[in-house]
Amino acid sequence: MDILSLVTYAMIASFTPGPNNIIAMSHAKEQGFKCTFPFISGVAAGCLLIMMLSSYFNLILYQYIPVITPALNVFGCIYMLYLAFKIMKSTSAKSEAEDKSKIHYSFSFGFTLQMINPKVILYGLTALSVFVLPYTQSHAQLILYSLLLTLIGISANLTWALGGRLFQQFLLKYERPFNIIMGLILIFTAISFIK
Known part of the structure; x- marks a missing residue:
């Protein structure tokens, strides 16, 4: 197995803009880096669960993955386009300062968002079916690679949150x-799903 290719793919997929990264950045910008920890913890738990489910889903349905991947890609693209337009249309933080000061993104919000995040679902399905399952189907290795993919994903969330705080x-x-630039990058990322 080419671990360098897996890690490279995981880093590119994790560090590109996605719902969790943008929320972590925005939340840190508004309320501080430490306040993002419950949200990021929920994202981490959700990510690990998705990676584990992806491992076993891929293992069970390995021969069907090429058939369902296009449908998942289209769904992920539509969802990310929706998020991109919401980001681009968002109003100024100054006009929403009072409302945003009341918002605290919790563990459960991060976990729930992660469970419906097509970017992470596609990330797990793709990484495991392309880079892991052709080489090993060991339960211990599936758990190890699920942990590795989760750690890379969470390092991206923490980096985006830190960036939100440092560049507040x-x-x-x-x-x-x-917001317009981030929306455009998210549109580019979404379109790359259906190529």
Whole structure:
């Protein structure tokens, strides 16, 4: 197995904009880096569960994955396009400051969001079916690779949250152009699912 290819794919898939990364960044910008920990913990738990389910789903339905992948890709693309347009249309943080100060993204919100996040579901299905299952079907290795993929994904969430906190003043000053750029990058990521 080519572990370097798996890690490279995982890093690219994890660090590109997605719902969890953008929420982690926005939440850290508004309420501080430490306040994102419950949300990111929920995302981590959801990610690990998805990776484990993906491992065994792929193992059971290995021969059918090429048939269902296009449908999953289209669903993921539509969901991410929806999120991109929501980000691009969002209003200024200054006008929503009071509302946002009341929002606290919890463990359960992070977990639930992760369970319906097509980017992570596709990430798990693709990484495990392409890079792991052709080489091993050992339960211990499936668990190990699920943990590895989860750690890479969570490092992306933490990085985005830290970036949101460190660049808070810049992001507040240029929020509208930044949201448009992030929305466009998310659109590009969504379109890459259906190529």
